[in-house]
Amino acid sequence: MDLKQLEHFVAVAEERHFTRASQRVNVVQSGLSASIRALEEDLGGPLFVRSTRRVALTAAGEVLLEEARRVLAAAREARNAVTQVHGLARGRLSIGAIHGLAPFIDLPASLGRFRAAFSGIDIELTLDGSRTLIDDVREGRMDIAFTQPALPIPDDLGQRMFACEGMVVVCAARHRLAGAHGMRLSDLAGETFADLRPEWSMRRLVDRTFAAAGMHRHIGFEVNDIPMLLDLAAEGLAIAMAPESVAAARMRETRGAPIATATLNEADEPCWELAAVFKGKAGEPATPVARAFLDMLGLPEVPA
Template identity: 40%
Template sequence: MELRHLKYFLAVADTRSFTRAAAASYVAQSALSQQIARLEKDVGARLFSRTSRSVRLTAAGELLEPLARRILAEADNAQAALDALAGLRRGRLRLGLVQTLASALDLAEVLAGFHARHPGIDLRVTNAPSARMAAAVLAGELDVAVVGLGPDQVPDGLGHRSLGSDPLVLVVPAGHPLADRDTVSLADLPDPRQLIQFQRGTGLRRQVEAAFARAGAEAGTHFEVGQIHDMIRLASRGVGVTVVPRSSAERSLSATARGTRVLRIDDAEAVHHISVVHDPRRLAPAAAAFLDTVEECRSVSAITGS
């Protein structure tokens, strides 16, 4: 059993397609199929049930999947430990980044500073919902992740550092019944079902739903969108209303229709948190260096007030 066989196996398991797995692995489909067949021969069982329309894991495949992920994660950790002997002159950092960077800390500056110090470290950046990225850190699939989760939302077993928070605001179109107010309660919305929501599994989605619950209202889902900018644009066009971090609204509305209103929410707990999370049990040297860079940039920001 070879590590590359396990990588191909997981590519098929994740995509449920030999064609898409081959493309993602940058190999010909015939070559990938041959490697899967060799792995099946090694383990003595079929791993996939294949039809003309679908690819599914067999019982043996379901048993192997978590083991394969653990084996590959440990192999990566072993390589990272060996890279440490080279003084971080080479290696990789698997980094998760949330879309909504509501923080005074400039993550682009952090990444630039890290790269300047460690140019031999390859950065592999993943964008996904916060809950999924936190789980990937726990599973050893990511080294560190910047997520939209508050301290009470970070899974047990992960270390975390707060990077900042941003008040949530309500974005309504011109002509909305609440458009003439400066501050509102989410309970005042005439039809909370007309809510444009961020995708499920994100920290922002959890924080918005928690804010509605504190107001005694139920958050609807009129639209579910994967981009903050699109949520704000839809609200400006009268499709519905949306709740987003204030900094996101300020950036986006400079390019959207005039008359769109950004309203404060009378809930001090209605904030979007940003944290950086890691697994202290297996902190790769590159991840530790990244966390050090984050702390140094935070210190500079605090001194300069930027």
């Protein structure tokens, strides 16, 4: 058993989906499956109950998950302690992010923990669009950008995946699609959509999905704010598409009109991917301060 196997195990346990977990840790699915099998053989029994779409933890897996998180957290703390000794007493950490990270990373809390650990580091935070953030990283104005992955990956950039989540259809609770499962994109024909502005990476993902299916959709509302997007859907003015956890967070709120969701079948479902992008090679940031921040977050290194 090694730390990499534990990282792979935690990714599958949290994603409950081998494909998404493999994208999160940037390992081909066959390699991830082999790593999990080797861990199960080492521990003497199955850790997951596998199905066609999702996986569930066995009783042994539930026990291991708590311990694996504790071990990985201890390893990160050890690395942070050594990093401090090696000279992160002064410097600057410049972070960029797109909107809508909250369900995946609590960036303010993470920056607060980093400030507590490295009080001599000045912290800067900028919110912007994906293209601008990646350009800022390439040109050295920013250490890390939390955004959609840079595809194809430029030679001078590295990245670590931290989210790969299916997008759901969001609609009013009274809408005909509310609660539907396994729909095709064609089931959305004739609907009016609310969507983000074209420069948003989430909008581009949805546009590519419909274009690949040879479908045109009518966008009646364009906004620059995810809460507004979901509120328009809640009022029955349009339907929208959003990552599952973003929609789930809105559903838990008590303010405003309620929303409902509908799911697409796996073949049609777009996957909303997020990554930390930085200057560097093979998943390793070029600067110590960027490495220290990503290690604190626990984002796995991308193997060469």
